[in-house]
Amino acid sequence: MKLLEMLFDRTRPWFEKDGRLHLLRPLAQGAEAFFFGSAEQTHAAPHARDPLDSKRFMMMVIIALTPALLASIYFFGLRVLVMMAVSYIAGGIVEVAFAIIRKKDIHEGFFVTGFLFPLVVPPTTPLWVVAVGVVFGVLVGKEVFGGTGRNLFNPVLVGRAFLAVAYPAQVASGFVIPGAWPWGRLTEYVTPGSVDALSGATPLALGRQGEFANWLDMFLGNISGSAGETSALAILLGGLFLCMTRVANYRTVAGILGAVFVFSSLLHVTDPARFGPPLWHLFAGGLFLGAFFMATDPVTSPATNTGKWVYGMLIGALVVLIRSFSGWVEGVMFAILLGNLASPLIDEIFVTMRVRRLQREG
Amino acid sequence: MTIKLRGGYNIRMTGRPAGRVDVPAEPELLLLPQRSRRLRFNQVLVKNGQKVRCGDVLAIDSAHFGVPLLSPRDGTIRLRVHRGHIAIESPAVAPPQVPPTETDDRSQDSRRKALVDLGAWPFLSDVHTDAVPDPAQPADAAIVAVTRLEPFAGPRGDVLLGQSFDDFLRGLDLLVTLVQETVYVAVPGVRGKLAKRLRETLSGKPRIRAVNIPLRYPMDHFSVLARALGVAPQRGRSIWGLRAEGVLAIDQALTSRQPLLERLIAIGGPGAAEPVHLRVPLGYPLDALLAGRVIGQPQRVIDGGILNGEATGPRQLGIGVETTGLTVLPEPTRRELFGFVRTGLDRISYSNCFLSVLRPRYDEPLTTAMRGEHRPCIGCGFCEEVCPAGIMPHWIHKLAYQDALEEIDRSGSHLCVACGLCSYVCPSKLDLRQEILDANEAIRRDLHAAEPDENEEVVA
Numbered sequence: 042m043k044l045l046e047m048l049f050d051r052t053r054p055w056f057e058k059d060g061r062l063h064l065l066r067p068l069a070q071g072a073e074a075f076f077f078g079s080a081e082q083t084h085a086a087p088h089a090r091d092p093l094d095s096k097r098f099m100m101m102v103i104i105a106l107t108p109a110l111l112a113s114i115y116f117f118g119l120r121v122l123v124m125m126a127v128s129y130i131a132g133g134i135v136e137v138a139f140a141i142i143r144k145k146d147i148h149e150g151f152f153v154t155g156f157l158f159p160l161v162v163p164p165t166t167p168l169w170v171v172a173v174g175v176v177f178g179v180l181v182g183k184e185v186f187g188g189t190g191r192n193l194f195n196p197v198l199v200g201r202a203f204l205a206v207a208y209p210a211q212v213a214s215g216f217v218i219p220g221a222w223p224w225g226r227l228t229e230y231v232t233p234g235s236v237d238a239l240s241g242a243t244p245l246a247l248g249r250q251g252e253f254a255n256w257l258d259m260f261l262g263n264i265s266g267s268a269g270e271t272s273a274l275a276i277l278l279g280g281l282f283l284c285m286t287r288v289a290n291y292r293t294v295a296g297i298l299g300a301v302f303v304f305s306s307l308l309h310v311t312d313p314a315r316f317g318p319p320l321w322h323l324f325a326g327g328l329f330l331g332a333f334f335m336a337t338d339p340v341t342s343p344a345t346n347t348g349k350w351v352y353g354m355l356i357g358a359l360v361v362l363i364r365s366f367s368g369w370v371e372g373v374m375f376a377i378l379l380g381n382l383a384s385p386l387i388d389e390i391f392v393t394m395r396v397r398r399l400q401r402e403g
Numbered sequence: 404m405t406i407k408l409r410g411g412y413n414i415r416m417t418g419r420p421a422g423r424v425d426v427p428a429e430p431e432l433l434l435l436p437q438r439s440r441r442l443r444f445n446q447v448l449v450k451n452g453q454k455v456r457c458g459d460v461l462a463i464d465s466a467h468f469g470v471p472l473l474s475p476r477d478g479t480i481r482l483r484v485h486r487g488h489i490a491i492e493s494p495a496v497a498p499p500q501v502p503p504t505e506t507d508d509r510s511q512d513s514r515r516k517a518l519v520d521l522g523a524w525p526f527l528s529d530v531h532t533d534a535v536p537d538p539a540q541p542a543d544a545a546i547v548a549v550t551r552l553e554p555f556a557g558p559r560g561d562v563l564l565g566q567s568f569d570d571f572l573r574g575l576d577l578l579v580t581l582v583q584e585t586v587y588v589a590v591p592g593v594r595g596k597l598a599k600r601l602r603e604t605l606s607g608k609p610r611i612r613a614v615n616i617p618l619r620y621p622m623d624h625f626s627v628l629a630r631a632l633g634v635a636p637q638r639g640r641s642i643w644g645l646r647a648e649g650v651l652a653i654d655q656a657l658t659s660r661q662p663l664l665e666r667l668i669a670i671g672g673p674g675a676a677e678p679v680h681l682r683v684p685l686g687y688p689l690d691a692l693l694a695g696r697v698i699g700q701p702q703r704v705i706d707g708g709i710l711n712g713e714a715t716g717p718r719q720l721g722i723g724v725e726t727t728g729l730t731v732l733p734e735p736t737r738r739e740l741f742g743f744v745r746t747g748l749d750r751i752s753y754s755n756c757f758l759s760v761l762r763p764r765y766d767e768p769l770t771t772a773m774r775g776e777h778r779p780c781i782g783c784g785f786c787e788e789v790c791p792a793g794i795m796p797h798w799i800h801k802l803a804y805q806d807a808l809e810e811i812d813r814s815g816s817h818l819c820v821a822c823g824l825c826s827y828v829c830p831s832k833l834d835l836r837q838e839i840l841d842a843n844e845a846i847r848r849d850l851h852a853a854e855p856d857e858n859e860e861v862v863a
Contacts, residue, residue: 046738074776077738081773085837087710087823088703088732089416092750092757093830094775096743098783101756146776190779190831286755290784339782344797346784392798392814399793399815402630 049073067140071147099149101288103156105279106334110160112262112272116219117164118226121268124159124171131172132158135179139188150189150340154179157197157334160269161327161374162204163215165233170211174200194381195341198374205374216243216265245326245370253317259324270327280333289337292346296353297332297360298323304361316365328360331373341381345391352387356380406631410791411619412824415751416554416709417766418731420669420678422562433491433686434721435472437462440706440713441535442525442724444472447489451482457497458662461489467535472724473522475664475684488720491686511541511581514657521656522663525724526649530625531636536643545578545643546628547588547650549601552620555671556708557727558680561597563647563667568597571647572604574654579610581653582643589616589628620710621822627791630818648727666722672709673768674702674731686721693731701734703771710823735772753785753828778831786825786835792818796825796835803838808850811842819843 049072056066074096083090113121136151158175178200186192204212215233220226243266244254258264262272270276283289301322308316317325336342336356343352356376363372437444444462449455455478460471476494484490515538518524527536530546550560564571579586590601592615605613614632616622625644629635634642645653652663664684671678676698683692689704697704705712706719706726713719715729739745747757751767759765786796794815802811816839825835 045740076740078742079773079776079832080735080738081776082734082771083773085714085834086712087827087836088705088712088714088730088771089414089709089769089827090772090774090832091753091828091830092747092774093752093754093828094743094832095778095781095830096775097747097756098754098781098830100743146778148778150781188779190781287785288754288756288783339784342782344782344784344787344795346787392795395793395795396814399818400813402793 045076064141067145067147068137096149098288099153101283101286102153105283106156108275108278109269109272112275113160113269115225115227116262116271117217117268118229118231120164120230121159124168127168127171128158128175129155132175132179135176139184148189154196158200161197161201161267163212164217164268165215165231167211167233170204170208174204177203190340192340194378195335195338198335198378201374202378218265219263248317249370251314253321256320256324267327270330273324273329276329276333283333289333290349292349293337293342293353294332296350297336297357300354300357301328301360304358308365322361326371327373331377336377336380341384343384343388345388348387348391352380352384355383406614408617408622408627408631409793410789411622412753412789413620414554415766416673417768418672418675418678420555420559420671420680424667424680424682426682427692429496430687430691432688433476433494434485434688435489435686436719436721436723437487437489439723439725442467442470449480451480453480455480468538470519470524470535471522473662473664475686485720487718514581518653518656523652523656526645526652528644530629530642530644536641540641542582542643543640544584544634545582545586545645546625547586547645548623549589549647550591550623551646552618552623553708553710555669555728555730556712558648558667558669560647562680563651564597567651570654571650573658574650575611577653577657578650586611587614587632589614589623591616591618593618621791621820624820624822626820666726668726669728670696672730672732674698674733683722685724688721689715697731700736703732703734705730705732710827711821733770735770773832775832780831780833783830785828789824789828791822792820794818796839799839799842800833800835803842808846812846812850816843
C-alpha cells in the first residue's frame, strides 16, 4: 500500500500540465481516486467536510443493486455477468474518451450506468446489441449534454429506448423462462441459441390476452422479463436500503408506486377482465427497478422535495396509461423518460413558489 | 416561548473544550493583530519605542466609529517588526487607569460611549448584517444568544454563566437600559440546572423575553433568530446581537468601569492536546499559547469554529479583539486504500451511507481533508435540507453557473447566513457557501449600485 502510494506520488508529475503524459491525466487521476481518494485539503471555511463523496454515493447504488443481480443470475443464468462486462467495457471506453477530450476527471456516475444497463435488457440480448445500447446511452443520454450532473435524461433508459426502437426483433426475442426451484439456472449459460429456454412471454404481454400471472411468482421474480427486473423482492431489499441511506429519495418512489396502485385500482374496478389488478401492475415488468433505481436518479429528477412527489405521481400515472391504452405492453421506460423531460418544468414551478414564499417572509 | 426553526445540523467533532478555565503564564511579548474579523485598526496613535500604560489607546478603527485598540499591559511599543501587528515588549501587569466618571452617567449616549472607550463595542453586532453598530444610534432591540453552537467557535455558554451568573444578570439589566424595546434571550431548550435557573430568573423581568432554541447549529445565529422572532430588518432601526460574553463585557464596562483587556477563549478541536478554556490578555502570542497544547502533527489553527472561522497564519500571530476561540484541526497524514468501500464505522456523515449510523453517539476526529473529488452538482438536495435560511443552495449554484445575477437575487440569496453547512454536506464538494457570498457581493456591486436610491427618487 505504501508502495502504491509512492508510485502515485512519483508518477504524478508526468500527468501535470507540462508532463509527457498530460493527455492521459483523467486516467491517472481516476486510478488514484479509485485507490486512495482525494489528497486535497480545504482552503477556507468550512475547514472540515462531510465524509460522503460521489464515489461513495454511487457505491451505495451498486450495493443496493446486488440483490437484483443475484436474483437475475439465479433465474436466468450466468450470462448476465458477461453482459455486464460488455456493458462496462463498451461504456467505459466512451466515458474515458470523453474525459480525455474534455480534460476532466472520469466521473463515477458511469459505474452505476454500466451496472444497471444489462439489468434492463432481456437475458439473452446479443452482446453487440448490449454494447450498442450502452454506448448510445452514455453518448447521447449523457456526454452530449456535458457529462454526469448535466444530463436531462437517464442514460440507461436512453440506451434502452434506443434498442427498443432500433432493434425491436433482437430485444423482443431475448426473453427466457426462469429457472426452477431449487437451483434455478445458477450454473447455466443461456445463449440466444438455446431454444428450450427461450420465448418465455412476459406477464405484461400475457396480460394483454387477459392472462394475469400469479402475484407471488411475480414478487419473487419467477417470471420472464428483463435480466434484473423480475424479482420485486430483491429490488425492494436494495431499494429500501437505498432510501434509508438517503441516496434515493423516498418521495419519488412513494409517488410512483402510490400513483400506480391508485390508478390501476380504478381501472381494474371498471373492467377486471381487461385491466390487471393493482398488485399485478406493481410487480409486473420494470416498475420496481425503475421506481427505486432509475426515477430516483437525483440528476434527472426534480431538485425540490415537493417536486419529487409530483414527478413520482406523474410517472406512476403514465405507466398505467401506457400499459393499458397504448401499443406498448411496458410503459416504465417511456414514463420515466417523459418524467425526466418534465422535471425541469416541475422544478421551475416549485422553485417559483418557494421564492415567492421567501420574499413574503422577507 | 418556543420559536419555529428549520434546517441545521450538528457536526460531532472531538475536542469539545472542558469546563475548566486555565490562566496561562504572563507572556514575554504581546502581538496585537491590527485586523480582526470586522475591524481594521489602521490609525496607529503610538510611536515606535513609546512606553504605554495599561488601558492606553494604541490605535483606532477610523472606518468603524473610532473603535479603539487598548493596551492590555504596561510596556514598550514595537512597530513594523511583525507585519500587521502592534507588539508590546516586556509587558507588565498593572492596575489600569480608571477613566474619570462622566458627569452625565445616566444618559444612554454616554453609556454607549463608555462601551466604545472601554473596549466592549467589538462584542456587539447588527443582527441582520453582522456589521459593527453605530454608537451614535440607540438600539431598538437586542438579541442575546447564551449558547454557541458552532464547534468550537468560542467559550461555552454554561461555562461563562456558571462562572459569573450574577454578573450576567446585572449585565442583562444594564442592556435593557440601553435598548428601547425588548431584549430577547435565546436559551437552549434543555433540562439542565443552569438553563432552568436562567429561564426562571428571566421570566419575571420586564422587557426581557426568554426564547427556547434547540441545541442545533446554527440556531444561535443572530439573523436566524431575528427572522424566527419576526424582527425584520428596517431602515433606521438598530438591533444588536450579542453573546453571553458580550453581556458580561457590558457589565464590566458599566459596573466596575474597567476596560476589557482580557478574553475568555475556548481552545478545542481534534488537534488540541487538552481542550479547555483560557483567560488570556489581548495580544497573547499564538505560538506561545499553543506550545504544549496541541498534539504533534501539522495543524491548522483556526480563529473561530470550523464552519466560519479563519485560519490563522502570518496575518494573525496573537489573540485579537474579536477572537473568541481557537479550533485546532489536524491536517490529514494518511490516505486509506479503497476508502469508498470501507464500512465507515469511524466516520459520521449527514447521509446514512456509512455503518457509523448503527453506532451510539460519538465524536469524530475531523481533519482539513476535502474527503472527495470535486464533481458537478448531482442534485441530492442535502444542502437544501440543512439550510437554516430556507434557501436552495443547489439552485443558486446552477444560476451562478449561468451568471444569472437577477435570478439569484430573486431566489433569496440575501437570506444566507453563511453558516457553511451546505458546503459541509455537499457530496460533490462544491463550495456553495463561498459561491453564495460571492454572488451576493456581485449583486451589491452590479445590480443594486446601478439602481437609484429610494430616497433620491422621491426628491426627483
